[in-house]
Amino acid sequence: MTAAGSKASWLLILALLLTLLPGLTLAEDPTWRQVDPDNLVFMELTEGPVIIELTPLFAPKTVKQFRRLVQDHFYDGLGFYRVIDGFVAQGGDGSDLGELSDVPLIKAEFEREWSAEFPYTPVQKPDLFAPETGFIDGFAVGRAPAEDKVWLTHCPGIVAMARNEDPDSSRTDFYIVIGQAPRYLDRNMNVFGRVIHGMEAVQRIRRGPATDNGIIRDDLATSRIRSMRLGSDIADEERGASYVMDTSSPGFADLLRDRRERKQRFFHHQPPQALDVCQVPMAGRVTR
Amino acid sequence: MTAAGSKASWLLILALLLTLLPGLTLAEDPTWRQVDPDNLVFMELTEGPVIIELTPLFAPKTVKQFRRLVQDHFYDGLGFYRVIDGFVAQGGDGSDLGELSDVPLIKAEFEREWSAEFPYTPVQKPDLFAPETGFIDGFAVGRAPAEDKVWLTHCPGIVAMARNEDPDSSRTDFYIVIGQAPRYLDRNMNVFGRVIHGMEAVQRIRRGPATDNGIIRDDLATSRIRSMRLGSDIADEERGASYVMDTSSPGFADLLRDRRERKQRFFHHQPPQALDVCQVPMAGRVTR
Numbered sequence: 001m002t003a004a005g006s007k008a009s010w011l012l013i014l015a016l017l018l019t020l021l022p023g024l025t026l027a028e029d030p031t032w033r034q035v036d037p038d039n040l041v042f043m044e045l046t047e048g049p050v051i052i053e054l055t056p057l058f059a060p061k062t063v064k065q066f067r068r069l070v071q072d073h074f075y076d077g078l079g080f081y082r083v084i085d086g087f088v089a090q091g092g093d094g095s096d097l098g099e100l101s102d103v104p105l106i107k108a109e110f111e112r113e114w115s116a117e118f119p120y121t122p123v124q125k126p127d128l129f130a131p132e133t134g135f136i137d138g139f140a141v142g143r144a145p146a147e148d149k150v151w152l153t154h155c156p157g158i159v160a161m162a163r164n165e166d167p168d169s170s171r172t173d174f175y176i177v178i179g180q181a182p183r184y185l186d187r188n189m190n191v192f193g194r195v196i197h198g199m200e201a202v203q204r205i206r207r208g209p210a211t212d213n214g215i216i217r218d219d220l221a222t223s224r225i226r227s228m229r230l231g232s233d234i235a236d237e238e239r240g241a242s243y244v245m246d247t248s249s250p251g252f253a254d255l256l257r258d259r260r261e262r263k264q265r266f267f268h269h270q271p272p273q274a275l276d277v278c279q280v281p282m283a284g285r286v287t288r
Numbered sequence: 289m290t291a292a293g294s295k296a297s298w299l300l301i302l303a304l305l306l307t308l309l310p311g312l313t314l315a316e317d318p319t320w321r322q323v324d325p326d327n328l329v330f331m332e333l334t335e336g337p338v339i340i341e342l343t344p345l346f347a348p349k350t351v352k353q354f355r356r357l358v359q360d361h362f363y364d365g366l367g368f369y370r371v372i373d374g375f376v377a378q379g380g381d382g383s384d385l386g387e388l389s390d391v392p393l394i395k396a397e398f399e400r401e402w403s404a405e406f407p408y409t410p411v412q413k414p415d416l417f418a419p420e421t422g423f424i425d426g427f428a429v430g431r432a433p434a435e436d437k438v439w440l441t442h443c444p445g446i447v448a449m450a451r452n453e454d455p456d457s458s459r460t461d462f463y464i465v466i467g468q469a470p471r472y473l474d475r476n477m478n479v480f481g482r483v484i485h486g487m488e489a490v491q492r493i494r495r496g497p498a499t500d501n502g503i504i505r506d507d508l509a510t511s512r513i514r515s516m517r518l519g520s521d522i523a524d525e526e527r528g529a530s531y532v533m534d535t536s537s538p539g540f541a542d543l544l545r546d547r548r549e550r551k552q553r554f555f556h557h558q559p560p561q562a563l564d565v566c567q568v569p570m571a572g573r574v575t576r
Contacts, residue, residue: 085488086444086569110557128416128562156374156468167556178491180444180567181468184550184559200373203466203491210571262472268455269398271472274416279468281374283498 026285031251032243033138035284039063040231040242041070041193046224048201051242051286052159052193055139058152059109059192062161062170066192069103069172070228079222080205084214086180089205091225092173096162101171108167110187111151114143118150119248123256123277129153129183133277135247139194140277142186152191155181155278157202159193176202181278196244196284240288256280314573319539320531321426323484323572327351328519328530329358334512336489339530339574340447340481343427346440347397347480350449350458354480357391357460358516367510368493372502374468377493379513380461384450389459396455398475399439402431406438407536411544411565417441417471421565423535427482428565430474440479443469443566445490447481464490469566484532484572528576544568 026032041052056063069075080091095101118136120143125132130142133153140153152158158177161170170190195202205223208214216222231239245252259280262271314320329340344351357363368379383389406424408431413420418430421441428441440446446465449458458478483490493511496502504510519527533540547568548561 084569085491085571108556124416128412128564129560165554180564182567183564184547186559187557188555188559200495203373207488210569211573259472266453267476268396269475271474271476272417276416276468276471279470281498283373285499 026243026287027241029251031246031249032285033246033249035196035231035242035244037231037234037239040239041066042227042229042231042234042239043075043198044226044228045198045201045205046226047204048198050198050201051196051284053138053196053242053244053284054193055137055152057137058112058139059190061109062106062190062192065104065106066174067230070230071233073227074103074172075225075228077224077226079216079219079224081208081216081222082175082214083178083205083207083216083223084210085178085207087178087182087214088175089178089202089223090162090173090175090214092162094173095171096164096173103172105168106161106170106190108170109190110167111149114145114148114150121247121252121256123280124275127277129186135252135277135280138196138244138247138282140280140282142277149187151187153181153277154183154185154189154191155194157195157199157282158191159195160185161190161192163189178203178205181276183278194282196242196282197286199283237288240286242284242286244284245282314531314575315529317539319534319537320573321534323519323530323532325519325522325527328527329354329481330515330517330519330522330527331363331486332514332516333486333489333493334514335492336486338486338489339484339572341426341484341530341532341572342481343425343440345425346400346427347478349397350394350478350480353392353394354462355518358518359521361515362391362460363513363516365512365514367504367507367512369496369504369510370502371466371493371495371504371511372498373466373495375466375470375502376463377466377490377511378450378461378463378502380450382461383459384452384461391460393456394449394458394478396458397478398455399437402433402436402438409535409540409544411568412563415565417474423540423565423568426484426532426535426570428568428570430565437475439475441469441565442471442473442477442479443482445483445487445570446479447483448473449478449480451477466491466493469564471566482570484530484570485574487571525576528574530572530574532572533570 039054043050054063080089082090122134127133140155143150162173163169208216327342331338342351368377370378410422415421428443431438450461451457496504
């Protein structure tokens with residue numbers, strides 16, 4: 001193996017991360033879109049900064065309530081009290097566990113009607129957990145054409161409201177998926193956002209004991225939310241610009257095709273031409 | 289929502305973690321098996337302790353070389369120099385990048401012949417990336433009955449040797465999967481173990497920049513392996529006993545059935561009766 005071989009080193013080939021077109025800035029590159037500051041939440045954890053993109057398209061009621069809670073500083077100082085490695089980190093005031101709360105409940109918005117207007121990019125058909133999968137506005141979705149329904153899939157980094165048995169019992173406590181996509185939760189939860197920056201901080205959130213269902217009883221051992229702020233409440237210079245891949249762009253279509261076909265000589269065994277919608281790298285970029 | 293409601297709280301229902309049968313210790317419970325210390329590697333990271341289970345059944349040559357390297361203290365002090373969030377953490381001496389090395393190369397052992405003797409528990413048929421999936425000795429596998437082949441799947445926590453384009457170019461550098469299963473790598477890599485304890489430490493490994501393919505150029509910012517030791521080289525009292533689920537036990541079959549059927553009233557929408565072999569919680573237990 002020579003030093004020249006390093007340039008063909010496997011991770012370089014396999015990650016197929018989408019990089020900028022030569023000579024273009026993020027703002028100029030049609031493969032990237034800037035996120036509306038109204039749909040950005042800046043969450044400062046003890047583990048580092050995290051940026052969440054909200055999706056009013058799929059979860060209007062949940063996004064509305066979450067925005068209000070963020071603006072009321074509701075989450076500032078609260079912790080992640082239930083964290084199961086490979087599954088979810090759940091945070092909030094514990095009202096999901098039965099703590100008293102006068103915050104209104106949110107009606108279920110687990111899926112929505114299909115619309116031909118959606119900027120939909122198909123990915124896989126059939127998928128193991130849906131008749132088909134794809135992306136809409138950067139969000140991974142499942143789709144059931146026969147039912148005319150579409151929903152957000154439980155991929156790593158997805159943000160959703162916890163609830164009890166009653167479908168309409170979401171309120172304030174939320175979870176972030178930190179492990180292999182628990183797709184059996186699809187169409188059962190109010191998914192309302194996704195982490196577009198700082199998943200490495202989310203992955204550092206202190207886990208609870210597997211033998212106690214992930215519940216952390218020691219306040220001092222709990223990872224905390226220092227603050228949450230809505231993007232539109234932060235000055236431009238401080239907030240910077242957050243970019244995500246434009247999943248309806250030709251550049252993104254190329255990325256999907258490359259990942260599906262895997263033509264590199266590295267592949268001794270040709271992988272099946274299948275794509276897991278939750279395995280497409282979707283990290284955003286922030287410029288300041 | 290009442291305090292009583294907390295007992296039915298959703299994570300409790302949904303995680304369906306396998307707990308001990310009442311009144312039994314791990315050693316007595318037939319759902320758990322103790323791992324042979326010869327197949328255990330204790331890896332002490334700057335982020336915390338990690339235990340790996342080796343599988344000589346699937347990767348005899350790789351396990352032989354890895355055991356020898358561990359016993360030679362080869363990995364002690366080396367770092368994770370290429371870490372991509374949601375994908376893999378790759379560590380070692382960088383020989384995969386072209387650094388000089390006189391450690392022998394390992395021949396490809398990406399899959400193996402099927403044997404009717406395997407303690408095989410089927411999970412999903414068809415799977416998106418294999419004609420079928422299942423478990424053998426706790427390891428998630430893909431199987432192609434028509435080809436008489438079986439292989440280890442790239443689930444989170446899997447440990448495999450890095451390589452260059454040549455299938456026989458594995459040597460010393462290894463990676464741990466830390467994100468959504470990159471199943472397109474199945475049948476293309478020398479997978480030789482899995483993390484059975486300490487994934488939360490692995491998830492704290494310092495990430496590299498996405499814009500530089502995860503490469504960490506700052507030595508001081510690199511997460512390090514303080515030491516690696518073979519289980520059989522550690523005194524019993526210090527090592528303790530490591531247990532993993534016995535995937536051929538009736539208790540594990542019950543767990544799979546519960547996860548497939550999801551009969552709890554929580555499920556407003558009944559999930560498809562499908563299982564992702566990489567989404568079955570497989571964390572081990574250590575007693576001392």
